[in-house]
Amino acid sequence: MYEERTKVFKGVIMAVRPICRMGNPILRQTAAQLSPEEILSKEMKILIQDMKESMDHYGGIGIAAPQIGVSKQVCIIQLEEDNERYKIESQFPFSVFINPVIKVLDKKTQGFWEGCLSVPGMRGYVERPKKIQVDYLNEKGEEKSLVAEDFLAIVIQHELDHLFGKLYIDRIEDVSKLSFNEEFEEYIVPTLSEDEG
Numbered sequence: 001m002y003e004e005r006t007k008v009f010k011g012v013i014m015a016v017r018p019i020c021r022m023g024n025p026i027l028r029q030t031a032a033q034l035s036p037e038e039i040l041s042k043e044m045k046i047l048i049q050d051m052k053e054s055m056d057h058y059g060g061i062g063i064a065a066p067q068i069g070v071s072k073q074v075c076i077i078q079l080e081e082d083n084e085r086y087k088i089e090s091q092f093p094f095s096v097f098i099n100p101v102i103k104v105l106d107k108k109t110q111g112f113w114e115g116c117l118s119v120p121g122m123r124g125y126v127e128r129p130k131k132i133q134v135d136y137l138n139e140k141g142e143e144k145s146l147v148a149e150d151f152l153a154i155v156i157q158h159e160l161d162h163l164f165g166k167l168y169i170d171r172i173e174d175v176s177k178l179s180f181n182e183e184f185e186e187y188i189v190p191t192l193s194e195d196e197g
């Protein structure tokens with residue numbers, strides 16, 4: 001951690017950081033909210049850039065600060081069609097969510113085989129509310145509100161969970177629906193309808 005900070009002060013702007021994996025207690029803490037001054041700080045810009053660099057490097061579609069060892073309420077999401085880990089049809093531009101608050105708009109749930117950089121090599125079937133609203137601050141400290149449904153709603157809920165000490169595996173109701181990637185590809189993918197995989 002100290003070395004990372006030294007690098008920051010020496011002006012190394014973008015860096016792929018190691019991912020904290022399940023078992024690391026930082027993933028189980030509620031992350032701290034950011035003050036307006038912190039949001040606009042240089043350290044925050046570097047954190048967001050490192051998060052983006054790390055997300056792209058590991059092939060994620062979202063990443064939360066605790067996953068790179070920073071217990072602050074910030075996560076980023078970017079959905080692109082050419083992502084290698086997920087077959088994605090919806091697109092969502094790179095976005096930063098700070099101090100987010102979620103509201104469920106439709107309690108009807110949808111299920112999806114989720115994966116997580118902090119739980120590498122696995123997929124698990126999770127049901128989550130289909131439609132949500134998230135109120136948050138962006139990287140400029142501006143108040144934003146977003147209504148999301150379908151896949152984007154899943155991704156937002158997954159990333160926000162990271163800010164409150166939760167992992168997707170906590171939300172798996174049927175533990176028989178937890179699989180290693182290879183077995184997922186071999187046995188489960190062939191049985192899926194289009195919107196589950």
Ligand code: ZN
Binds near residue numbers: 115116117118158162
């Ligand atoms: Zn995750």
